[in-house]
Amino acid sequence: MNLKIVFLVLFIAAASAKSASKLVEKFAWNVLDYAYPDQATKQHALNTGEFIPQNGIPVGIEVWRDKLFVTVPRWRKGIPSTLNYVNLRNNYNKSPALIPYPDWRTNKEGNCEGVTTTYRIKADACDRLWVLDSGTLGIENTTQQLCPYGILVYDLHTDRLIRRYNFKPEDTNPQTFIANIAVDIGKTCDDTFVYASDELGHGLLVYSWAENTSWRVEHGFFLQTL
């Protein structure tokens, strides 16, 4: 299968009050590229199969100030980094190379302190970036659980990891697949809950920032009725 097609086009609405609002293409990639520190490092990654450009498919985006985050799950081999961004300021390149966030080491495959595969991420009003890591390689019947399901929270001002929480074994089941998260802030930034919908395992995971604990909610309404 060849994925060399235009697979992601990001649009922004043109700020025209007069005409019907028109979508403007901001970035487009035929294949994803990564901002390696130098050409030799990139060539080495290409030679070893650590980086296989046509295997990268971006699935999630988020914007915080001048950063556009782009997530790339490790569905196939050769994904050097899952959590990335491009700079929105002064970026005249239509197909900018992705910069691993916050760094390469965090995104290294096999680093269970870092991020293995993330789909959806959220930047909240307290300038924190919430990253749900599925810990998986592959997709569907090729899925391997390399690291636990977890949540990483970054301070977007300093790009420092402020918390890593691994879900409890009883929070997930063998079918678990989490595509989306919602961040719910109460009166203060400490009063935050995260909800993660387990769409294939049919449940809802809840994480409390204040208590630093998680639990799973199940209900008959979460089951598919065909």
Ligand SMILES: *[C@@H]1O[C@H](CO)[C@@H](O)[C@H](O)[C@H]1NC(C)=O
């Ligand atoms: C996974 O499923 C596909 C069809 O959906 C099949 O072609 C493939 O052989 C399966 N792979 C494994 C490892 O079971």
Ligand SMILES: *[C@@H]1O[C@H](CO)[C@@H](O)[C@H](O)[C@H]1NC(C)=O
């Ligand atoms: C939150 O809980 C996790 C695991 O239960 C632990 O590793 C981590 O240190 C805790 N963090 C804080 C800030 O209490």
